[in-house]
Amino acid sequence: MAEEIVTTAAAGSDDNEGGVGSPWFWRGLALPGTAWVLLFFVAPLYVVLAIIFGSIDPILRQPVPVWDPLHWDFSQFNYVMGRIFGSDAYFRPAVLRTIEYVAIASFLCLLIAYPVAYFTARFAGRWKGVILACLIAPFWISYMMRMLAWINLLQNDGLVNRALSAGGLFDVHEAWLSGHGSTVVLGLVYGYVPYMILPLFAGLDRAPVSMLEAARDLGASRWQTFWRVTWPLTRSAVVVSLLVTTLPMLGDYFTNDLLSGSPSTSMIGNLINNAVLTPGQTGQAGAFVLVILVISVLPMFLYVRSTRSGTDIAV
Known part of the structure; x- marks a missing residue:
C-alpha cells in the first residue's frame, strides 16, 4: 500500500512538471x-x-x-523641451491646455457614464441588451461624421442658437465654432463618453448583488452602501475607463480642428499634426509623442496600483 502511494505521488509530480503547475x-x-x-x-x-x-x-x-x-x-528633443519648460515657452500653453481640457472632459464623461452604466447594470432588466446596443451604436458611425453633426448644431444659425433665442425672443448669435474652449471640451465628451460607459458597465455588472443586499440588511443607507461597497468594487473599472478615454484624448487633434480651428484652443495633438505636415519637423512631432507618453504614465501607474491593491471594501 505504501509503495502504491509513493508511486502515485511520483507520477503526479512528473505530470506537474509539464502541466498546469509548471x-x-x-x-x-x-x-x-x-x-x-x-x-x-x-x-x-x-x-x-x-x-x-x-x-x-x-x-x-x-x-x-x-x-x-x-x-x-538630442537637438530636436531639446528644442521642444526648451519651448515647453524653458524661458521661450512657445509650446507650453498648448500642453497645459491639453491637460486642462482632458481633465475636464474626463470628469464630465465620468459624471455622465457612471449613472448610465449603473442603471444599465442594476435596473435595466430585460432592456439591458437594447441599452447596450444603443451605447455601441455610435461606434458604427465615423468620428468625423459625428463631429460634422455638431458643426450643424453649433453654427451661427444652428439649432443651439435657435433654442437659446427661444424662437426669436432673444438675440442670440453666439459663435460657438470660433475658438471656444468649452466647445472643444463638449466635442471631447461627446466623442469619448461611449468608451467610458462600457468598461464601467462591465465592472458594475460583475459586482456581487449579495454584498449590496448585505450592506442594506446591516442598516446602511443607499449612500453608505454606494460609498462603502459599490464604489470600492468598481474602483478598478473607473480607472480602466479613465485610461480608455484619457489616452486617446491626449493625442486628439481632429476635434479642435473641426469645432474650433483656432490657435487659442490648440492641443498637443494639433502640434503633432502640424509638425508632421511640416518638412523637417518629424523629429519634433516624435518629441511631442514622447511628452504624451510621459503624461500618460501617471494614470497607468494608478491603474497598476489599484489592481495590485485589490478591491478591499472600507468598513
Missing part, C-alpha cells in the same frame, strides 16, 4: 502576449526614438533615423 506552462501562455507587446509597442517606440534623436536630410528635409543610441542627436 512555470513553463504559464510562460508559454504569456509568450503570445509578450510577442505582441514587443512587436506592436516596443519596436514602434524604438522607431519613434530613432527618429526623435536622428537627423534631417538637408536636401529632401526628410527624417533620417539613427538606430545606434550612441550616435543619437
Whole structure:
C-alpha cells in the first residue's frame, strides 16, 4: 500500500512538471502576449526614438533615423523641451491646455457614464441588451461624421442658437465654432463618453448583488452602501475607463480642428499634426509623442496600483 502511494505521488509530480503547475506552462501562455507587446509597442517606440534623436536630410528635409543610441542627436528633443519648460515657452500653453481640457472632459464623461452604466447594470432588466446596443451604436458611425453633426448644431444659425433665442425672443448669435474652449471640451465628451460607459458597465455588472443586499440588511443607507461597497468594487473599472478615454484624448487633434480651428484652443495633438505636415519637423512631432507618453504614465501607474491593491471594501 505504501509503495502504491509513493508511486502515485511520483507520477503526479512528473505530470506537474509539464502541466498546469509548471512555470513553463504559464510562460508559454504569456509568450503570445509578450510577442505582441514587443512587436506592436516596443519596436514602434524604438522607431519613434530613432527618429526623435536622428537627423534631417538637408536636401529632401526628410527624417533620417539613427538606430545606434550612441550616435543619437538630442537637438530636436531639446528644442521642444526648451519651448515647453524653458524661458521661450512657445509650446507650453498648448500642453497645459491639453491637460486642462482632458481633465475636464474626463470628469464630465465620468459624471455622465457612471449613472448610465449603473442603471444599465442594476435596473435595466430585460432592456439591458437594447441599452447596450444603443451605447455601441455610435461606434458604427465615423468620428468625423459625428463631429460634422455638431458643426450643424453649433453654427451661427444652428439649432443651439435657435433654442437659446427661444424662437426669436432673444438675440442670440453666439459663435460657438470660433475658438471656444468649452466647445472643444463638449466635442471631447461627446466623442469619448461611449468608451467610458462600457468598461464601467462591465465592472458594475460583475459586482456581487449579495454584498449590496448585505450592506442594506446591516442598516446602511443607499449612500453608505454606494460609498462603502459599490464604489470600492468598481474602483478598478473607473480607472480602466479613465485610461480608455484619457489616452486617446491626449493625442486628439481632429476635434479642435473641426469645432474650433483656432490657435487659442490648440492641443498637443494639433502640434503633432502640424509638425508632421511640416518638412523637417518629424523629429519634433516624435518629441511631442514622447511628452504624451510621459503624461500618460501617471494614470497607468494608478491603474497598476489599484489592481495590485485589490478591491478591499472600507468598513
